[in-house]
Amino acid sequence: MDFAYDSTLVSNELRLLQPVAVNNQFLRFKTRRVKRESRTPYTAVSYTWGNEDASEVIYLDNRRFYVRPNLWSCLFYIAQAARNAAWDYLWVDAICIDQTNGAERNSQVRLMDQTYRDAVCVSVWLGLATLPEDILRHLSTQMPIKRVESDGFDWFDSIVDLSNRPYWSRVWVIQEFLIGRDVNLYCSDSQVNWTYFQDLICRETGINQFYDARHDSPLRDRRSARAALPLVMGRHMDKHPEILQPLCDLLIDHHKSECKDPRDRVFALLGLITTHERGFLSIYFPDYTLTEDHVRIITLAHLTQFPEESRMARNGENITPDSEELFLGLGVGPKSERKRLLRRARKIDYLSGNSPAQILNILTSHDQMEEYEGEDWEEQEEVYGTEPRRSLTKTWLIMFVIVITTLAVGWWIAKTNYLKAALRAVGT
Known part of the structure; x- marks a missing residue:
């Protein structure tokens, strides 16, 4: 058994x-x-x-x-x-x-x-x-x-x-x-x-x-x-x-480390971060019900909005898509994806005191907006190549053909009916 x-x-x-x-x-x-x-x-x-x-x-x-x-x-x-x-x-x-x-x-x-x-x-x-x-x-x-x-x-x-x-x-x-x-x-x-x-x-x-x-x-x-x-x-x-360090430092210093679950790139370091930082992050992490995307977005919101002990803040640097080792520490390679995550992180008021449930609702609503409204064409092309624009152009072309065809058919029917009515009038 x-x-x-x-x-x-x-x-x-x-x-x-x-x-x-x-x-x-x-x-x-x-x-x-x-x-x-x-x-x-x-x-x-x-x-x-x-x-x-x-x-x-x-x-x-x-x-x-x-x-x-x-x-x-x-x-x-x-x-x-x-x-x-x-x-x-x-x-x-x-x-x-x-x-x-x-x-x-x-x-x-x-x-x-x-x-x-x-x-x-x-x-x-x-x-x-x-x-x-x-x-x-x-x-x-x-x-x-x-x-x-x-x-x-x-x-x-x-x-x-x-x-x-x-x-x-x-x-x-x-x-x-x-x-x-x-x-x-x-x-x-x-x-x-x-x-x-x-x-x-x-x-x-x-x-x-x-x-x-x-x-x-x-x-x-x-x-x-x-x-x-x-x-x-x-x-x-x-x-x-006495080995506690800022999360930003740890992500950079150990950016070559590997794990099966990308969320563990953050969760596995929580025991080493400073007490001040952990007091904020422990509200959200660790939580394996969060998606990889949401863990990265919350982490970036933390690093960009709570930067007192961050290496970036001490060196007078901002976190940008070019922050190579930091993003590799989060398991993110393409710069287009880094831009997207930073843009999403800016939409979260990390220091507002929102509960994890409220933050999750905000993240989920933003997910839906991305899915149904899409991103701007420039970001789409960077992330996915030219297919979205080509697909959109093809869709508009099909719609244009349908409209023209509908109008042509309507015109032909109207003209046919007009001729029939004229013939009947002449016959009378």
């Missing part, structure tokens, strides 16, 4: 996993609901979801639950570490949040930063140790490789590979890695603390411990460990945990 969530979590609750049996055949966990303030010792797992199908089985409360191969491997090794750890439970977003329950998902994502802050430590899963090519050639490609023991594995020898793995490119891991009290990194069954990992990156790239990934350049032209630098070096002892 498949696992079913018992009921919706409320905001002050967490769902945790307690390892029961961890072996090569079965991964069994017991679920437990706890109050956030109870401080039950747990580790918050940070990992890459991946694109594979959920083909692997674990057991929650003796019922089947399907996960992706990468998560199966992650649970297998991190759950084993619980035997000698300062924590007894695991928190894993894909399991501990009912992803099919919109209300639960919204409330839990809203407190995601607290979930990672309250954890004894954050456990970062970088994946399995890389197998030598000669071994890979002899393995079947039909079954996913879920376990690779780390015999002879050396973190320094593998630092180039580890610091450029997909984990470092995901937008959600930014806050997960930065705000945890402590961070341990795993590769197969090998584990190191973040301070040691940072030291390895400094040695490999030739930079000093106080390197600022946002502003400094490495001492040597080495690109091998760049992907991990912004996060690993962002945990300077003299900075952490």
Whole structure:
């Protein structure tokens, strides 16, 4: 029988996993609901979801639950570490949040930063140790490789590979890695603390411990460990945990990060923005009932109308369609689309104190106006090419032909009737 969530979590609750049996055949966990303030010792797992199908089985409360191969491997090794750890439970977003329950998902994502802050430590899963090519050639490609023991594995020898793995490119891991009290990194069954990992990156790239990934350049032209630098070096002892930044800065600094859901480009950064900004944005976000378009419009309204702490305001710059890295941070490429979003954002009185429902009504009404009234021809051509104008011209041409034809037919009928009447008059 498949696992079913018992009921919706409320905001002050967490769902945790307690390892029961961890072996090569079965991964069994017991679920437990706890109050956030109870401080039950747990580790918050940070990992890459991946694109594979959920083909692997674990057991929650003796019922089947399907996960992706990468998560199966992650649970297998991190759950084993619980035997000698300062924590007894695991928190894993894909399991501990009912992803099919919109209300639960919204409330839990809203407190995601607290979930990672309250954890004894954050456990970062970088994946399995890389197998030598000669071994890979002899393995079947039909079954996913879920376990690779780390015999002879050396973190320094593998630092180039580890610091450029997909984990470092995901937008959600930014806050997960930065705000945890402590961070341990795993590769197969090998584990190191973040301070040691940072030291390895400094040695490999030739930079000093106080390197600022946002502003400094490495001492040597080495690109091998760049992907991990912004996060690993962002945990300077003299900075952490005072790492809150304006949303504009975060969108720009992490514009290359990736996510499956474009709305997460904003939602995943909420735990890192300044308290002042979050007080405004938390009225609207996170809310997965909002469309991608609406999330971007509200965000731009915030950045343009509430700019006190914005990088743009500090540098005396306005947000324009040419604000390249900012719009890439929002996942928007074409300048025509940027113009449209900025135009829509200007129509929202963001600081008016409107409720989320009122803002949504305004956005929806504007959607309808765009759909039925259309935009001006110049914007249409930029967004869609010349088709709208051609289509409109064709429509007018058809209407013109119909009108002329109707008039011609009417004239012919009138003329025919006139001639018939004249003939009848002559006959009489």
